[in-house]
Amino acid sequence: MTSVALLELSDVSKFFGGVKAVDRLSFSIEKGETLGLIGPNGAGKTTVFNLITGLYPLDGGRIAFKGEDISQMKPHEIIPKGIARTFQNLRLFPRASSVENVMTACRKESYSFLEALTHLGRWRHCEQRAMERAMELLKLVGIADRAHQAAGTLPYGHQRKLEIARALALEPELLLLDEPAAGMNPEEVDELNALIRRISEELGITIIVIEHHMELVMEICPRIVCMNFGAKIAEGSPAEIQSHPEVLAAYLGEEV
Numbered sequence: 173m174t175s176v177a178l179l180e181l182s183d184v185s186k187f188f189g190g191v192k193a194v195d196r197l198s199f200s201i202e203k204g205e206t207l208g209l210i211g212p213n214g215a216g217k218t219t220v221f222n223l224i225t226g227l228y229p230l231d232g233g234r235i236a237f238k239g240e241d242i243s244q245m246k247p248h249e250i251i252p253k254g255i256a257r258t259f260q261n262l263r264l265f266p267r268a269s270s271v272e273n274v275m276t277a278c279r280k281e282s283y284s285f286l287e288a289l290t291h292l293g294r295w296r297h298c299e300q301r302a303m304e305r306a307m308e309l310l311k312l313v314g315i316a317d318r319a320h321q322a323a324g325t326l327p328y329g330h331q332r333k334l335e336i337a338r339a340l341a342l343e344p345e346l347l348l349l350d351e352p353a354a355g356m357n358p359e360e361v362d363e364l365n366a367l368i369r370r371i372s373e374e375l376g377i378t379i380i381v382i383e384h385h386m387e388l389v390m391e392i393c394p395r396i397v398c399m400n401f402g403a404k405i406a407e408g409s410p411a412e413i414q415s416h417p418e419v420l421a422a423y424l425g426e427e428v
């Protein structure tokens with residue numbers, strides 16, 4: 173029996189008017205892999221994440237998660253299947269504390285309206301469990317000391333880590349990271365490198381990472397897909413990608 177890829181994109185397309193944002197793109201990722209998705213600005217990378225998570229309907233092709241066709245599903249149907257993401261433009265609740273931001277994603281058990289109103293019964297138990305889990309995740313990403321600070325007042329690098337903690341609270345099998353190193357200083361990028369490895373190795377989560385920080389991508393991703401103008405132009409190991417003529421041409425003037 174052949175094994176089924178965790179996620180498989182087959183001939184996926186998305187058009188915005190005359191713009192081919194994603195053009196017959198195919199790639200797959202196996203459970204446990206960390207895959208890099210790179211390409212120049214406007215190549216279509218974020219649109220790929222928006223298609224995988226159901227934010228946009230596909231104009232062509234098919235996306236399968238664990239063998240199940242999720243192409244027509246909405247985000248609220250896809251997320252519980254085990255796919256979580258972070259956003260290029262952060263989407264935190266800025267006035268809520270860090271721990272509250274993570275707790276919004278943790279809560280899974282249900283309680284009655286009356287229990288919520290009175291803060292009694294299952295409500296108290298659920299809140300306690302969610303708080304403990306959220307604190308564990310803040311510790312994992314290295315910002316537990318900022319648990320009670322308003323998210324919007326955190327340094328930018330910390331906000332990025334907080335988004336990762338919130339995505340992890342959904343207990344995903346597949347984590348999509350959209351430019352996690354954006355706005356981070358070199359020390360924070362090193363910490364992010366270690367964090368992504370821990371998420372992969374200790375939590376066993378499969379990861380696709382969109383990133384312009386080439387050194388980081390080359391270090392953490394054994395396999396990389398490179399896009400340009402919506403299409404895949406190369407796929408391979410960091411060494412193969414760095415010497416690929418089409419990749420070099422796409423990044424003309426930029427160091428890969």
Ligand SMILES: Nc1ncnc2c1ncn2[C@@H]1O[C@H](COP(=O)(O)OP(=O)(O)OP(=O)(O)O)[C@@H](O)[C@H]1O
Pocket residue numbers: 188191192193211212213214215216217218219220260
């Ligand atoms: N909602 C939208 N409406 C219209 N055009 C869009 C929309 N989203 C993306 N596009 C266009 O689709 C193309 C791909 O955009 P996308 O954001 O996916 O690229 P990207 O590779 O993530 O770029 P970057 O690295 O700059 O974030 C671009 O030409 C962009 O302008």
